[in-house]
Amino acid sequence: MRKKLFPQLWMYFVAITFLLMVVVLSVFVCLLFIVNHFKLLAPERENHLFPFYFIIFLSLVIGAVLSIFVGKRILQPIGNLRQAMNKVAKGDFTLQLGEEQQVEDVAELYHDFNVMVNELNSIETLRNDFVSTVSHEFKTPLATIKGYVQLLQNNSLAEEERQSYLERMLEGTQQLTHLTDNILKLSKLENQGIGLDFQSFRLDEQIREVILFLQPKWEQLDLTLDLTLPRTNYYGNEEFLYQVWLNLMDNAIKYSQKNSSIRVQLINETQGQLIIISDEGIGMTEKVADRIFDKFYQSDTSRKTSGNGLGLALAKQIIELHHGTIKVNSIPGQGSSFKLFLPNDLENS
Template sequence: MKKKLFSQLWIYFAAITFLMMFVVLSVFVGLLFMINHYQLLTPEREGHLFPFYFIIFLSLVIGAALSFFVGKRILQPIGNLRQAMSKVSKGDFTVQLDEQQQMEDVEELYHDFNVMVKELNSIETLRNDFVSTVSHEFKTPIATIKGYVQLLQNDSLSKEERQNYLERMLDGTQQLTHLTDNILKLSKLENQGLGLDFQNFRLDEQIRQVILFLQPKWEQLNLTLDLDLPRTNYFGNEEFLYQVWLNLMDNAIKYSQKDSSIHVHLSNEEDGQIITISDEGIGMSNEVASRIFDKFYQSDTSRKTKGNGLGLALAKQIVELHHGTIKVNSSPNKGSNFKIYLPNRLKTS
């Protein structure tokens, strides 16, 4: 809709100013006419001050009427908005203004205010959830490390027990490091955005490096890897894309059944690359699949599985910064299939 040149508020103020000027001018013109025509100011004439009293009374009535109009139609909506904004500034994000107003501009202003408050409420809820989840994620390994430190103070521990406690403390510190790294990477992506450094590299070799890096994990479960990785050159951010394959492969291994298989296929299409990573693990429901890329979301609320709910959120953000997409198709007890599409990007000079 074409934006109006003059808003209703401007028209109201202009009309009131013009009306007041017109009234004042009319009163003075009328006063001069009456004085000249009826010679009202002659001392000999009885009641010669009555016209002045009438004019003063009339001016007060007109002024009161105009003040009521201005207050009712213009100043009161502004006052209501000021009170509502004061409540919001104190942390009350439940405030909503009545959008049914006589003036269209005030109605639009109230509507925009209501939308803003709803968005602030959503952000505040997200912030509270974020703080709560991060606090929980940090508290668990810290409490574990503290507990083992106390146990290590026992001089009667055997060498094997002491070594076991030290390894568990190391696991706790690695969990904290992993959580911190993911939070910092997410923050870097959100702030850096499309300013990432892109370069040419071998995409197939990068995925192989990730698989070799995770070899101790998949060998421990005796997993079979079905690989189809043709030679592929890609122009993108090598550092962050490595994190995508690392998170996806780590998840595939973590949720796979022993002696099962993981399939990793890379397909070179005309407009981009398609990478699929499939496992034969526990899978997930549609409800879990719809939220799997949310920050800090973990389907295992008991937290028996390692992780902090940031890996897939990080992977999705990296893929989207490459203008690609990542999708998951999964069913309980039938495994999961992650499909990543990375469009080709022309190298710019």
């Protein structure tokens, strides 16, 4: 059964049209009665056409008043909606219409319009975040793969080393394959609230894989790695958490001084897992540390080409989706220490 569109608008239009006809008819009947009773249109009377002109003038006034009323109640809201839709068509997704309208159907129409604009804004944000995040997150795996390709050009490599490098390159390409889907899911989580898929995996082995994957970078700086990674099974999203360790370790290497050290600790606590990643790099001020997890925030403009300020924001969001926390302690010139806590009870939550 076809649903009636805007019933109240039709009621207003019909009622106003009917009222217009009744009022005009009543005025004409009254005027004709007066004219006939007093014989005002008799040719022998002076100004005998005045009542006729008066009837025309009165009809025009009544029609104008009712037209203005119809315009303000029905036509003007539709005109406002048309103008708003033109702005949305040009890319303005922040526009909102006031929903406090006297006609209920107009209020519902404005409400549906606002919902539509919010959805379009969410989709636009999703698209922008996806493009920006992909451009940032692809750089680390691509740089690592490039490093192994350069190592493979050494003809003196042993076959065992060559196979090892090829396997790590394969892992990097697989990581790139999964990365696009993961970032898209993460953006949807932020904008639409879709849930994560959790499973049990070896957390210590995952962190080792990331460190091994970044080996060309930390070997180039002659960094010393101090690892404390006891066997740890964890229930969470394996693919997303991989991005956390990749971002944090990549930052620790990037901002470290040559011949310095990086310390990675995995501590099994009663309520969850504590992960600490510390470096001896350039550090940051308290002001920078307060904003380091904000999207697109970059404190060091000289390093702008190495990222767009999304890595740590992405890491924080993933940790929070695991109901965990991430904090940073840093001293300029001495290094930074990132502390993450992941609770153990996700399987029952």
